[in-house]
Amino acid sequence: MVGLDKFFTDRLSRTGGKTRKIRGVRPGSLLLFRSFAWIIGAFARQGSLRLNYRGQAEVEFGDGMGPHFRMRLNTLRTIFRIVRNPELGCGESYMDEGWILEQGDLDGFLKMMCRNQDAASLSIPGRALRTAGLLLFRDRRNSPRKSRRNVAHHYDIGNDLYEGFLDEGMNYSCAFFAEPDQPLRDAQLNKLRTTIDRLAVPDGARVLDIGSGWGELTRLIASETGASHVTGVTLAETQRNLARERAATMPANKPDYRLVDYRVHAADNPGAYDRIVSIGMFEHVGAKHFVEYFDAVRRMLADDGQALVHSIMRKERCDTSPWFQKYIFPGGYIPTLQDTVAAAREAGLELAHEPFIHESFHYAEALxxxxxxxxxxxxxxxxxxxxxxxxxxxxxxxAGSEAGSDENGLYVGQVLLKKAG
Known part of the structure; x- marks a missing residue:
């Protein structure tokens, strides 16, 4: 026991960890805490973090620059969970109050951890833990039935929740802020009308919205363009029902909302649409289904039609966080722009315009x-x-999504597509 304790104490000093106080901690618990602190040291080279176990043993990490954070571990189970699967265990333990922040706020803490990812990936404990955690959550296939379950997991929670934090139109995707202090409602309308302008809906057009949510985009297309018929498809029943309620108040050209998988809809509607739009849906289909998604879009497009796909994007390929896979977006995957365009081309589509890029600020501010x-x-x-x-x-x-946008460069891209040739 003494030898192991010295081993981890030595390695703590090499990662910059400084022991502040140790009192009243049993030797076994202290050894486990120090081994855990050695691992955390790989993720906390920049910034200032004090890690303590139940207010007793405390270790300090980082270069002391920026905001200061104090993380309190309340149970030994928290340590086991994070060591076994760091990304999943960190999120689950926070949910269960296995750890709390005694100093600093959650979004700032997660941003600091994001800034330290590169250093962690080069360390022995960082590489080992990331490999162990991600092996449990490889990308999974999303059949129509499974996609329905995945969507219900997040979007059928209850409209009252979303009414509480979204804008009046219930737009659950990145807003486009003309200025940092622009009201959220105005920024969301700016996003919708910018999208409609890029889509250039001709008079008499038949328009489809894949993943139509609570329906504000479809209502704007129906009322502000010359579209003759607008259809929205979703797998979330609560969304479909509220979209229908809101459309019922329109004087004319009411959109049609259907509870159906986009692949099933594509099989029944070949060449049926002059314009197709999809905002915040592509992230849900999963990397293994990118080409299948764009193939469905191509099959539904008229020969001279165009489609606009709006998605959160990342700069480089990266595995999806297992915590997000389990609790927030099962089956989802955030693409790169390169992979998005490549999948569209493989499905028989091509760019009708250079991609539109909206920097990470817009998504982070919406969050x-x-x-x-x-x-x-x-x-x-x-x-x-x-x-x-x-x-x-x-x-x-x-807070985690905001940190990912601010620190890891998540941004929003819109690609305008047409049939190849």
Whole structure:
């Protein structure tokens, strides 16, 4: 025991970890804490982090620059969970209050950890842990039935939740901010109308929205363009129902909303649409289905039709976080622009315009607004459906997404496509 304790103490000093206090901790627990601290040291070279176990043993990491954070581990189980699968265990333990921040805020803490990812990937514990965690969550195939379950997991939670933190039109995708302090509602309308302008809907056009959500884009297309018929398809029943309710108040040209998988719809509607649009849907199909998705788009397009696909994108390929796979977006995968265009070309489509790029600020700012709105709406939400455990999960999701956008360069891309040849 003494030899192992010295081993991890020596390695803690090599990673910059400084032991601040050790009192009242059993030798076995102290050894486990120090071994865990050695691992955390690989992820905390920049910034300032104090890690303590139940307020007793404490180790400090980082270069002392930037905001200061103190992370308290409340149980030994937390250590085991994070060591076994760091990304999944970190999120689950936060949800269960296995660890809390005694100093600093969650989004800042997660941004600091993102900044340290490159250093961690070069370290022995960092490489070993990332490999172990990701082996449990390889990319999975999404059949129509499984896709329905995946969508229900996130979008059929309840409209009251989304009404609490989204804008009035219930747009659950990146907004386009003309300026940093622009109201969220105005930024969302800016995104929708920019998208419609790029789609250039001709008079008499038949338009399809894949993943139509609560329907505001379809309603704007129906009321502000010369489209003759607008259809939205979704796999979320609560979304479809509310979209129908809102469309019922329109005086004319009401969109048609259908609860159907886009692949099934494609089989029944070859060449049926002059314009196809999809906002925030492509991230859900999974990397193994990229070509299948674009093939469905191609089959539904008229020969002279065009399609616009809007997606969160990353700069480089990366495995999806196992925590996000399990709790937020099962089956999802954030693509690169290169992989998106390559899959479209393989399916028989080509670019009709150079891709439109919207820098990471827009997505990060939307996430900041959503998290603020969510926490302000929290007191009015039904505790039987949205308990404190759910609140911590949702905050971890929104703060983690914001950190990924700010620090890892997640951005939004729109690709305008037509049939090849």
């Amino acid at each position: 900041r607004r959503w998290r603020q709105n969510f926490n302000e709406a929290w007191p009015a939400l039904d505790r039987d459906r949205y308990d404190p455990h759910f609140r911590r999960m949702w905050n971890f999701y929104l």
